[in-house]
Amino acid sequence: MRGVIMHGPGDVRVEERDDPTIVDPTDAIIRLAATCICGSDLWPYRGADPVDHATMGHEYVGVVEEVGAEVRTVKPGDFVVGSFVISDGTCEICRAGYPSSCVHRIFVDGAIGTQAEKARIPFADGTLVATPGQPDPDLIPHLLAASDVLGTGWFAAVAAQAGPGKTVAVVGDGAVGLMGVLAAKQLGAERIIAMSRHKDRQDLARHFGATDIVEERGDAGVARIKELTDGLGAHSVIEAVGTQESMVQAISSARPGGNVGFVGVTHDVELPGQLLFFSQVQILGGPAPVRRFLPELIDLIWRRQIDPGKVFDLTLPLEQAADGYKAMDERRATKVLLTL
Amino acid sequence: MRGVIMHGPGDVRVEERDDPTIVDPTDAIIRLAATCICGSDLWPYRGADPVDHATMGHEYVGVVEEVGAEVRTVKPGDFVVGSFVISDGTCEICRAGYPSSCVHRIFVDGAIGTQAEKARIPFADGTLVATPGQPDPDLIPHLLAASDVLGTGWFAAVAAQAGPGKTVAVVGDGAVGLMGVLAAKQLGAERIIAMSRHKDRQDLARHFGATDIVEERGDAGVARIKELTDGLGAHSVIEAVGTQESMVQAISSARPGGNVGFVGVTHDVELPGQLLFFSQVQILGGPAPVRRFLPELIDLIWRRQIDPGKVFDLTLPLEQAADGYKAMDERRATKVLLTL
CATH class of the missing domain: 3.90.180.10 (Medium-chain alcohol dehydrogenases, catalytic domain)
Known part of the structure; x- marks a missing residue:
């Protein structure tokens, strides 16, 4: 063969x-x-x-x-x-x-x-x-x-506890991130914020159910998510990149008591303990x-x-x-x- | 005054x-x-x-x-x-x-x-x-x-999803760790493994409901927890120290799909992304x-x-x-x- x-x-x-x-x-x-x-x-x-x-x-x-x-x-x-x-x-x-x-x-x-x-x-x-x-x-x-990709985006959304009444932010606009948007929509999320600066992927994100697009990244991206959520942060954040910046951005974008589902295969990531402690965000990830x-x-x-x-x-x-x-x-x- | x-x-x-x-x-x-x-x-x-x-x-x-x-x-x-x-x-x-x-x-x-x-x-x-x-x-x-201390140990046990049928490991034998043992018992855990090498604290842990004591720490402690759990790890792990070693030990002691509740105020902790990713353990912590x-x-x-x-x-x-x-x-x- x-x-x-x-x-x-x-x-x-x-x-x-x-x-x-x-x-x-x-x-x-x-x-x-x-x-x-x-x-x-x-x-x-x-x-x-x-x-x-x-x-x-x-x-x-x-x-x-x-x-x-x-x-x-x-x-x-x-x-x-x-x-x-x-x-x-x-x-x-x-x-x-x-x-x-x-x-x-x-x-x-x-x-x-x-x-x-x-x-x-x-x-x-x-x-x-x-x-x-x-x-x-x-x-x-x-x-x-x-x-x-669908199964992985789905797991990320489930791990992030996306669901009715929830605001979900998605970090990463690759195939898995886009599937995370689709999953959040299917799971009943009220608002889905896709983080993307590429027109074609923004369009696809909207097709799959994104209600908002945020183009900023890093600290500016976090600030924009906070602005959109009464200063609190998203209930659920899907992380679909796997870098230090994306992981920190994802955790920082979630509100206390919120959830991060991370499925980007982590490369060179070291998460600061103080961030995890004081963000009071629940995180779950890994191979879906x-x-x-x-x-x-x-x-x-x-x-x-x-x-x-x-x-x-x-x-x-x-x-x-x-x-x-x-x-x-x-x-x-x-x-x-x-x-x- | x-x-x-x-x-x-x-x-x-x-x-x-x-x-x-x-x-x-x-x-x-x-x-x-x-x-x-x-x-x-x-x-x-x-x-x-x-x-x-x-x-x-x-x-x-x-x-x-x-x-x-x-x-x-x-x-x-x-x-x-x-x-x-x-x-x-x-x-x-x-x-x-x-x-x-x-x-x-x-x-x-x-x-x-x-x-x-x-x-x-x-x-x-x-x-x-x-x-x-x-x-x-x-x-x-x-x-x-x-x-x-009781409220904090209780939160750690809740965050670790201690409950009926679960095996709970507790990293840290200070007051909070001991309260985690008490909380796990009250929440109905089947088996509670206290990690302690001090006789008086072991006795107190047993008084509060510990069923097993593990004296080893670090990798040896993880290996002992695995031995006690058919090689899988504990369902729930309470972390009540806040150091790099205790956090890594806690995450490594939990089985995939298990939960870590961490309440030791983290000092100089940097969690490796690969550990979090491949352990597939859900973690939640912070001020209780x-x-x-x-x-x-x-x-x-x-x-x-x-x-x-x-x-x-x-x-x-x-x-x-x-x-x-x-x-x-x-x-x-x-x-x-x-x-x-």
């Missing part, structure tokens, strides 16, 4: 790889219907994370081709959506709603690499969810978004437990209540994956969908 | 001060029945925080002598317990349950100083709670504890919203369901406050009660 290999920073190639086969009785083999490139794939592409001939990709939807003897909830022919973290679905952590911290978790990235024609998915019952039937083709980008939300997200997409696939602004065939990485690296695309 | 003044580090004197008077119509003047010395008073005493002729003390119980024209819920003659933070009780933050972050908050420490015969308490309705009647003398230490809990705590004390006053292991008259500071500084006492 064909699949993406990142030989080193900036060097992405589509090459022949061995077809995956069932190894454990809890495995499933899926044939990808679509996959995509994640903002986090740019860390190694840009040399910020080490990389050496790695299989790439962790977002995926497709059709089950084969299952191991112990798989119960999906069968050959099913169309499935999977989480970017493999989870057994049975451990105490999974049962408590945190499959992304499963005691047997495997990050799909690197270990599996779903920028490929096929993939072996361990713990299929704990990781995959079948759609109610074969999806119309136009639903596929939306379902693919559920695999990571996407599998927890998949049944609900698939249902919303199936009933055409949400259109998260709009975050994909460039579609290329898998064979042109290198062009997709280049477009995202040069910020010509927010998120690239790869067809098969 | 007589009251404590800290002239400088290590220099505590009881001196004549002006009697307080009603200034605002929401004020109450109380005559103290008892007050005490807090672990946090040792920061300036030891020169770690600046101090220059400061009035000291923020824990207090006593009898109302006079109230301003707008005070509704307490009246002269009432025995009252107050929070260590003055709060208006009416702002949106107070109403959301975070009076310690009230938009009009005043820290009693320094601004008022309750190591004295009398005190003016602003926003009396939002800060004080009257007991059902005049307390028996033996109840006074317990009621005094509610003013800070004691006023939220006072009605419930007073009720438990009044019905003799809890005996938090046992944390006081030395009682001295106010005039000997300097001896009390010295005893705590030299660790000859955990917490000193001052009588009037």
Whole structure:
């Protein structure tokens, strides 16, 4: 089969790889219907994370081709959506709603690499969810978004306790931040403030439910959020960047007793204890437990209540994956969908 | 009246001060029945925080002598317990349950100083709670504890979401940590692990409800907590120290999806973003919203369901406050009660 290999920073190639086969009785083999490139794939592409001939990709939807003897909830022919973290679905952590911290978790990235024609998915019952039937083709980008960016934005909104009567601020206007806006809207937030200085992303944020746009960043951004909230700060803040500035901005933008959900993978962040102490803000983040939300997200997409696939602004065939990485690296695309 | 003044580090004197008077119509003047010395008073005493002729003390119980024209819920003659933070009780933050972050908050420490015969308490309705009647003398230490250490330990346990079926670990065996043990027990925790290497405090922790004692600290302490919890970590962790080591230990001791309530005033803490991200632990802390809990705590004390006053292991008259500071500084006492 064909699949993406990142030989080193900036060097992405589509090459022949061995077809995956069932190894454990809890495995499933899926044939990808679509996959995509994640903002986090740019860390190694840009040399910020080490990389050496790695299989790439962790977002995926497709059709089950084969299952191991112990798989119960999906069968050959099913169309499935999977989480970017493999989870057994049975451990105490999974049962408590945190499959992304499963005691047997495997990050799909690197270990599996779903920028490929096929993939072996361990713990299929704990990781995959079948759609109610074969999806119309136009639903596929939306379902693919559920695999990571939508599920991650959703977790951030849930962690930030977005809901009716709440003002939600969203720090970060990348795909995950935009999905955070969509999630806050679905969860019933009264007011959603998207922080963005890019016209196209502001428009998309408004499409997904943003009621206000704030262009300022850092201390000025915090001051603007306070102005919009009677000096108190937002009830809920979604952090979808992962830098020191964005984390401090997010915590400082929330009111005492408020909540921050942070899902930007933190790089070089050191949070001052005094800020955490005196802000009296509750924070929760980390790799999103996407599998927890998949049944609900698939249902919303199936009933055409949400259109998260709009975050994909460039579609290329898998064979042109290198062009997709280049477009995202040069910020010509927010998120690239790869067809098969 | 007589009251404590800290002239400088290590220099505590009881001196004549002006009697307080009603200034605002929401004020109450109380005559103290008892007050005490807090672990946090040792920061300036030891020169770690600046101090220059400061009035000291923020824990207090006593009898109302006079109230301003707008005070509704307490009246002269009432025995009252107050929070260590003055709060208006009416702002949106107070109403959301975070009076310690009230938009009009005043820290009693320094601004008022309750190591004295009398005190003016602003926003009396939002800060004080009257007991059902005049307390028996033996109840006074317990009621005094509610003013800070009990309320703070209680908040930590609530923030850590201690409750039925939960395993709670407590980092810190000072008065607040011990109160966290008591709170976790009252909130129904199944298992309470106190981290302490001092025999007398271990005994007190067991008295308050600890089921297990762990003497190890740092990484070894974390490893021991994991051993006791099937490798997963505690559901809830109470942090009652405020150092880099104790914060990292607390977060690392909680399982993914678990909760840390931190109430040790943070000094020189910088939390690594990666630890917060990959631990997937929810954290909430800060100055405890004691006023939220006072009605419930007073009720438990009044019905003799809890005996938090046992944390006081030395009682001295106010005039000997300097001896009390010295005893705590030299660790000859955990917490000193001052009588009037």
